[in-house]
Amino acid sequence: MADMHATARPRSSAARICTILGFVFAVIAVFFSPLFFGLAGLILGIVGAVLGDKPLGWYAAAAAVVGAILHMVVTAALLNS
Template sequence: MADIHATARPRSSAARICTILGFVFAVIAVFFLPPFFGLAGLILGIVGAVLGDKPLGWYAAAASVVGAILGMVIGAALMSS
């Protein structure tokens, strides 16, 4: 009987590190330089997912986008007051 997971990439420690950094950058993006840290977190999340850390890599990428948007909204609200 063939293994159904033969085509799936095994999760590597590099994939997990990229995913964790993606989540960390998502949180940093809320408070500091949202476009920069949001984009960096997005890229790291995608890299983590491609290297095999699914679905957490995709969650990190999405969290980075949300963190960047939230950070920009908060920054705009603070600047306008």
């Protein structure tokens, strides 16, 4: 039986750093500029996933998008009240 993980990329430290920065930018996007930090977190999460940190990279990308949307919704709610 063939080893199915033989073609998978090994996780590098660059992938882990990109993923961690993606999560950090996702949190920053909730409090500050959602456009800049949300987009940066999305890109870093995708780069981390492509470089080999598969599940966490995609989670970081999704968290960045959710953080940016959350900031915009809360800001709109506060400005319209």
